[in-house]
Amino acid sequence: GQQLNQSPQSMFIQEGEDVSMNCTSSSIFNTWLWYKQDPGEGPVLLIALYKAGELTSNGRLTAQFGITRKDSFLNISASIPSDVGIYFCAGSYGGSQGNLIFGKGTKLSVKP
Amino acid sequence: GAGVSQTPSNKVTEKGKYVELRCDPISGHTALYWYRQSLGQGPEFLIYFQGTGAADDSGLPNDRFFAVRPEGSVSTLKIQRTERGDSAVYLCASSPGTHNEQFFGPGTRLTVL
Numbered sequence: 001g002q003q004l005n006q007s008p009q010s011m012f013i014q015e016g017e018d019v020s021m022n023c024t025s026s027s028i029f030n031t032w033l034w035y036k037q038d039p040g041e042g043p044v045l046l047i048a049l050y051k052a053g054e055l056t057s058n059g060r061l062t063a064q065f066g067i068t069r070k071d072s073f074l075n076i077s078a079s080i081p082s083d084v085g086i087y088f089c090a091g092s093y094g095g096s097q098g099n100l101i102f103g104k105g106t107k108l109s110v111k112p
Numbered sequence: 113g114a115g116v117s118q119t120p121s122n123k124v125t126e127k128g129k130y131v132e133l134r135c136d137p138i139s140g141h142t143a144l145y146w147y148r149q150s151l152g153q154g155p156e157f158l159i160y161f162q163g164t165g166a167a168d169d170s171g172l173p174n175d176r177f178f179a180v181r182p183e184g185s186v187s188t189l190k191i192q193r194t195e196r197g198d199s200a201v202y203l204c205a206s207s208p209g210t211h212n213e214q215f216f217g218p219g220t221r222l223t224v225l
Contacts, residue, residue, distance in 0.1 A: 094211045098212060
């Protein structure tokens with residue numbers, strides 16, 4: 001099935017560093033969502049974006065809905081060990097309903 | 113309040129058998145979604161219910177897969193004549209329907225031997 005281009009695929013973080021990841025699509029979306037998934041669990045919703053250009057924060061997390069409606073980014077400031085996990089972007093064509101199309105994920109690990 | 117729950121958490125079956133996976137959505141959520149996640153991939157859409165009816169089943173891979181939501185709450189995903197390629201984590205999500213914020217359950221890990 002269709003998936004979004006999410007980058008980077010993986011990255012190592014050191015505590016206190018800022019982290020940035022992004023997602024691009026060949027199609028225009030009406031909604032962008034960012035999720036975090038820990039091993040053996042379902043994805044947990046972090047941030048939802050509904051308007052082009054929208055910038056939304058949730059604690060140390062900030063996400064933006066690109067003005068072209070074909071991209072989104074997620075920033076994590078001052079990372080902490082519990083930030084490790086897999087982050088997924090997801091887009092939806094439907095305004096209030098409809099399935100989500102997911103990226104392949106960005107895996108955050110702690111630098112050895 | 114309670115989140116989305118899914119049972120069983122793990123299911124091991126043999127090729128050719130029939131399986132049922134259950135999803136209990138968040139109370140009051142009108143929309144319910146099923147996704148399938150393979151190792152190293154993001155979730156892939158299977159089917160979406162609005163109330164009791166399947167609003168979009170375009171993601172079901174073939175006619176061995178079927179899902180129901182008879183009373184507009186609990187949903188069951190049914191897989192007939194399972195194949196080894198059906199092995200994956202099956203995720204359920206629900207949404208209140210006002211915005212497309214989907215809340216996921218922990219998933220059912222299906223292994224077909």
